[in-house]
Amino acid sequence: MSDHLLINSEHLKELENEAIFVMREIAAQFERPVLLFSGGKDSILLAHLAKKAFWPGKIPFSFLHIDTGHNFQETLEYRDNLAKELGVQMLVRLVQDSIDQGKAVEEKGINASRNKLQTVTLLDAIEELKCDAAIGGGRRDEEKARAKERFFSHRDDFGQWDPKNQRPELWNIFNGRKHMGEHFRVFPISNWTELDVWQYIMQEEIELPSLYYTHKRKAFNRDGTLLAYAPFMELKPTEEVIEMDVRCRTIGDITCTGLTESKADTLEDIVAEIAASRVTERGGRYDDKRSEAAMEDRKKEGYF
């Protein structure tokens, strides 16, 4: 058996203790938090941790899905079932509405994606719903700019992040005080790595959308990233759509979710595959490849 299939339950317990503590701090310190739900495994994990944090009470906040309109159908079905099971309100706000209202402009060209446009819809939703905290599944191991993110990340009244002027975070005392119009992004699973997430999902037997397991799908290779094909996508002449055995390593908007060729159909297979992998999961995210500081720039503007 591979070393990485061995779960050191002690460290997962520590990460769980910390994440549950943060969930409870959110409920105690904010009036109108929302949990940003994308249908990806990290937001599914957040939902599971929130369920544990407040049991036998219900999760004391709503979920918010910023829908790009370019989703995998499985994600939407999973989302609606989960909301029903947990008894939470699932708020959905559409990127298409922001485009129709002229607040966001659809990107043009071959790499067009609605991923960045989500920021506009998200900030509008936060204002409309008067949210004072948006709970996200961001992890510090994902990307360089995220490595300096706080658990409680302050955003000014334009929703912007100022990485050079962050509040110091000491011990486990979180300062969520703010002025009118400002809000916080809170990241309960900051300290989890991709492997931790998968090992925990395996330990807790959390149900995931089928997309994470191997399936046949039409896909094509763009500059070394395997992308799912959807009819609205424009292809370069050299790109060829082939049906193959794939699974998603992360799930976001369909235009930028990288696929992995894989036959993994159990959580054990996936954990083994991730442990052996030599590429980070964001290596498959096309939106991060745009420049060295792509994530930092998007985060400053108010991205997830």
Next chain:
Amino acid sequence: MSTINNDHPKLGLLRFTTAGSVDDGKSTLIGRMLYDSKSIFEDQMEALEESSKRRGNEDVDLALLTDGLRAEREQGITIDVAYRYFATPKRKFIIADTPGHIQYTRNMVTGASTANLAVILVDARHGVLEQTLRHTYIASLLSMKHIVFCVNKMDLVDYNEESFTKIKGDLEALATKLNVEDTYILPISARDGDNVVEKSENMPWYKGETFLHILENVEIYNDADFDNPRFPVQYVVRPQVDEYHDYRGYAGRIAGGTFKPGDKVTVLPSLLTSTVKSVDLYDQPAKDPRPGDSVCITLEDDIDISRGDMLVAADNQPKTARDIELMVCWFNERPLQVRGKYVLRHTSNEARCVIGSVESKVNISTLEDDATDKEVKMNDIARIKLKTNKPIFFDPYKKNTTTGSLILIDEATNETVAAGMIIDQA
């Protein structure tokens, strides 16, 4: 197939902080460790090669791995605490990488506040410098129980044993003076990997363990306070459903000792007493609850308890006071205002306070108290007295880092302006 590794159940996660200045090779050490333990992924390595090349470096600059923000990469310095993750088959690690420059004392304090162990780099050519004192002092101020001193750049002193032995003596004296419980001192070359992951062939005279071996094996399980049962109430769970009609659960994280059904507890500040009925997490009783565990506690009696209250053992109570003496590290550009009012956060409790006096400032370059200069500016460390508008329940920081720590918040800007470590009631 068993998937639970119980071989090292007590090793758990190791959180450590690294301190050193720009030229100490701290980022290189971390980069080297990630590289040699195969924790760098292919795409990270490619990005690294590319940006090293763009900067005109021939070798891959491992320091670029940890410098996350654009301004840092441009200036070649680390500005803020960056968190890094890696794992070996034996253990998981979280590194709080903090810049070592003098104006970043606050970052070191921040990184150290959540760490189990401190790694301090010393340049083999220069030995113990002012900044070594500073870093060691901060680690001891934050009650870190384990310090690893890496005497780096041994290649630049021809791997000379005497150079190392002299520095080792100085470091041992320093650690004794500052009451550090557990110290390790080893000669390394981060650039070439000597004694980082692999034993150095250049220093056969060194018989100790490698850097990674020390990190993998250091025992931190017993560092927590197992003696004093403390449970700050974080959130009250009251399900509004018929099935749990009268249920009142107190959610929180155990700050000290343990709690189990049948234990007699006192509630602070009301001093009401009750008996623990259950200690659960989700739909299961918590197994051997210990400090750090997030749980939900129910009591036999229906008493009024809310966030900010604390459950403690009936026969072992913390101190309750409004006048407190503490050490602070100041974090803000606006200096500390004597007679100024601040918001004080302590466990799940919040109070207002007024700073009564600055007793002395610590000169962290000489480790001496200075009772004459009382202006506490950003990055200064001082002993102060303050008064709160309501009693808080605490233990000295040396006894319990959770019930002994606090932060001060500026009421106007809401910024966190200070970290405080309680000495005692004033």
